[in-house]
Every structure is written in C-alpha cells, then in structure tokens.
Amino acid sequence: MFNQGLSLDQAPPISVPFRFFLTAPIFAILIGVLFLVYPAEVITNRFSNETIAIVHLFTLGVLSMIIFGAMQQMMPVLAGAPIKRARLFATIVHSSLTIGTLCFALKFLFNLDKFFIVAIICLAISFLTFFSVAIFLLFKVKYLTSTVNVMRLFAIAGILTALLGLHLAGAHLSGNIASNHYTFVNIHILLGIFGFAALLIIGVSFQVIPMFYVALDFPKSVQNRLPISIFILLISYIAFAFLELDFYIYKILFTIFFIIFAFHGLNSLSNRRRPVDDVTLWYWKVSLYSLIVAMLNWLFVPQDSSYFLTILFAFGFLFSLLQGMIYKIIPFLCWFHLSSKGYFQIPTIKEIINEDLIKIQFYIYITSLVFFILYGFFTEIFIDIAATLFILSNILFFINCFLGMKKYETISKNDPMQTFIKS
Ligand code: HEM
Secondary structure: OOOOOOOOOOOOOOHHHHHHHHHHHHHHHHHHHHHHHOOHHHHOOOOOHHHHHHHHHHHHHHHHHHHHHHHHHHHHHHOOOOOOOHHHHHHHHHHHHHHHHHHHHHHHHHOOHHHHHHHHHHHHHHHHHHHHHHHHHHOOOOOOOHHHHHHHHHHHHHHHHHHHHHHHHHHHHHOOOOOOHHHHHHHHHHHHHHHHHHHHHHHHHHHHHHHHHOEOOOOHHHHHHHHHHHHHHHHHHHHHHHHOOOOHHHHHHHHHHHHHHHHHHHHHHHOEOOOOOOHHHHHHHHHHHHHHHHHHHHHHOOOOOOHHHHHHHHHHHHHHHHHHHHHHHHHHHHHHHHHHOOOOOOOOHHHHOOHHHHHHHHHHHHHHHHHHHHHOOOOOHHHHHHHHHHHHHHHHHHHHHHHHHHHHHHHHHOOHHHHHHHO
C-alpha cells in the first residue's frame, strides 16, 4: 500500500504528519462554535468579516493543515522526494500555520489589526516555506507519474493562492481596497478551491484509491489530461477575470471536469478486487457524490447565495474525503513504524482505530451535513443543530485519531525484543 519501496529512513518521523492531523479537528470544532455564536445571516453572508474568518479557519486550519501534513508523508512515498530535516521543517510550517490562522480569525472576528500583522507574517512563513521546498523537490523528480505531475500543478496553484491571499490581506491592513479588489478575491478563491485543494485531492486519489481499496485504476487518459485541463482552465480564468467576460462557459467546463473525476472515482470504488467491508469507503463515496451535487448546483442554480455550494463542496466533498484519508493513513503509519522497528506483537491496521467509533463519527458527521443543508430551506434552528453535531463529530474525530496514536505510543515505549521474547 503506502509502503511501496518506503524504508524507515526515508519516511518522516511519525510525529510529523500526526501533529497536523491532530490540530485540524480542533480548528473544525472552533468553526462549529462560531456557527453557534454568530447569527446565521451573518455567517452565510459572503462578504461579512465573520465569514472571511470562518472560511479561513476551514481553508487554513483544516484543509491546509491536513494537506501539509499528508504531503510531508506522501512526497517521499508517492514522488520519491523526501524532505530533509523533516522535524524542523514540520515545526516551522505547523506552528506558523497554527498561529497565523488563529490571528487571522481574531482580526476578522474582533477587528484587531495587531493580530493581523502576526497573521500575515506567520502565514507567509508557513506557505512560502512549504511551497518553496515542495516546488524545489517536486521539480527535481526524475520518474514522473501522473501524481507527481499533479503535485507540481498543486504546488504552483498553492503558492499563487497564498501570494494573492497575502496581497488581499495587505489591502485590508492598509485600508486600500482597490476597484479591482474583488477580481483578485475571485481568482484567489478559484485557485484556492479548485487548484490548491481539489487538484491535490484528484492527483492523490489516482494513486490512493487503487492502493487503499485494491480498486480499478483511473483510465490513463483521465490521469494524464484531466489535471492539466483543470489547471489550464484556472490560469486562463485569471486573464479572463480582468476582461469581465461571461463566466458561464468556465462553469460548464469546471463542472464537466470535476464530474468526470467523481464518476471515475466512484467507478473505481465500485470495482474493487477485494470488496471487504471498510467504513472509510463511506467517506469517499459521500465525498464524490457531494462533489457531483455541488457542481450541478453551481451550474444550474445561479440564484443560490453560494451557501449550498460551500457546504457541499467544503464539508461534503473536501472534508469528508480528508477524514476518510486520515482514517487510512494513521493506522497504516502506526503499523508501518512499529513493524519497521522490529515490533512483532502489534495490532493489525484495522485494529488501531476502533471501527465502531469511526462509524459513530461518520453518522454524526453526515447528520450534521444534512442539517446544514436543511437550514437552506428552513429556519435557524437547523443550523444550530448542524453546528452542534459538527462539533460532536469533530470531538470524536479528534478522539479517534488520538487513541490510534496513543496505541502506537504505548507499544513503542516497550523494547521490541521484549515483546518478541514474551510472545
Ligand atoms: C496565506 C494564506 C491566505 C491569506 C493571507 C488569505 C487571505 C484572504 C483575505 C484577506 C480574504 C478576504 C478578501 C476580501 O473579501 O476582501 C480572502 C478570501 C478568501 N480566501 Fe483566502 N487567504 C489565504 C489562503 C487561502 C486558501 C489556501 C484558500 C482556499 C483553499 C482561501 C480561500 C478563500 C476564500 C474562499 C475567500 C472568500 C471568503 C469570502 O468570500 O467570504 N484562502 N483570503
């Protein structure tokens, strides 16, 4: 699976990805709390400061946090590009991302400019450190797979998103909001969501769906052409945005491309060579179906305030998939590090995180999604229920990840030879 050709000296220390994975649910809990604290019409208004804060608690605190953590694990494995001094690198990226995200949210929630300066510095450190190293390593890789190619596109989209974000932040700080400010905002959003987040997920899915689930490969034509088509569309949109032409043709093309990806993902998952019962599959399926509904909603319901799109795309597609992926990565890494260090008496991958607890978390999470959607049709009480369930599901998500890691820590405190002799 994830250990194809991976040796322990190439893999980063287990604490590297784990610190990112454990921090993400804490930011998600915070998002749920803000949904409870602020009136629904404030948080669902795209232009309010509270919305900008919540959006970035998600895009930076949850999404970037998980992506940065997973990439440090995946670059040596899927691209053969290990990061040197992995622990130091992770400490810089993780701590500056955490502090930067918190300060960014504090600025937009309480209008505190002092925090904003810290946020801008920390986010610049985190994103520029991560992407300069990632771009340097990924563009040196000799053996090019479709995933390496997509990782490169993701890295370019990611650094552009961050630079634009820093530019927008500078405009807020100086109070100098130019007439084309919202053109930059739209480019920042599109590059962030369709480039940075979705492109990476697509590229990684090409490898991990067949690996994790012993499933059908994505067709080579999709692997080779889809990501670059999305990327070209994004880049051409940048020129297009300043010309203020009709955007609808772009919507149609983005929708077609993402539905092609979702269709092949679902097709792959339905054609598994070893169709064993696996709860993490549920997250992937919910994620891919949400992506289809989100894109169709975007295309056909133009009067939508973007609330449904945000819920379906961010929580339905992105967050569901990332949770399913983390539930696969954590047990695998625990098992891999223990077995590579010579421990013999270790739980199987499926025993590291209790499957029943994952199932409970899944049901609570899905119910929260349903209530978020119902709020779009009914009253504010639905968003309160949704937020409460969202908080509960993320507390359980945190506990599940934490218990898995604790199991690893307990075993790794023993001498490997002792466990062998005892057995
Ligand atoms: C260095 C990191 C980043 C900084 C400093 C930053 C900064 C900003 C700022 C200042 C705005 C407000 C623009 C305005 O309405 O005046 C904004 C909007 C937005 N950003 Fe970022 N951003 C960053 C990273 C990201 C990433 C990685 C994503 C997505 C993956 C993202 C998604 C968005 C979205 C969706 C909005 C629109 C929010 C709304 O309409 O309420 N940002 N960003």
